[in-house]
Amino acid sequence: DVKVTQSSRYLVKRTGEKVFLECVQDMDHENMFWYRQDPGLGLRLIYFSYDVKMKEKGDIPEGYSVSREKKERFSLILESASTNQTSMYLCASSRRGPYGYTFGSGTRLTVV
């Protein structure tokens, strides 16, 4: 029973391309998050959203943007992909309050 779905497990894109990473959750969660995960650096928050059309920058928003037009969908956009954006990208969602995340399986993006 998959609850947070990321559209791609593996992606290879060229430098300068515009890249869309899609995330959909079916739990009616208010909060959604995008993290990137790199060896030795752990998880770093890129953007999060606590409601439809709302977004907040995380710790490393540069080079990224997001879109949340519907409650269940949170998209991460790389405006012009660069090689230093090669990483594992993890989407997560949560209810408001002291609840944990539910994570997607991740998208491993390689920019060549």
Add this chain to the structure above:
Amino acid sequence: AQSVTQLDSHVSVSEGTPVLLRCNYSSSYSPSLFWYVQHPNKGLQLLLKYTSAATLVKGINGFEAEFKKSETSFHLTKPSAHMSDAAEYFCVVRVTGNQFYFGTGTSLTVIP
């Protein structure tokens, strides 16, 4: 400021022996604390959470963690390691709002 420190980047145990993964946090507020597990090429899965109820928290797969406010610690333990426990483990602190802070992870190896 809020932060999470996982004291060991790698832990290696023999199958059937106890597991201890250490986590210290700093928080200006009463935190919610979580442990997540990530198996290779998978998303993160919630193991257990502490949200100001009982200080000893039991999670899935036989794991438990004890919240010790005086030591600002939330160490993860398991009495007997199984081969399937080999994974990356993340300690996470949530303060107010929607921000979660991740530790850099501890890689657990289980030796047969």
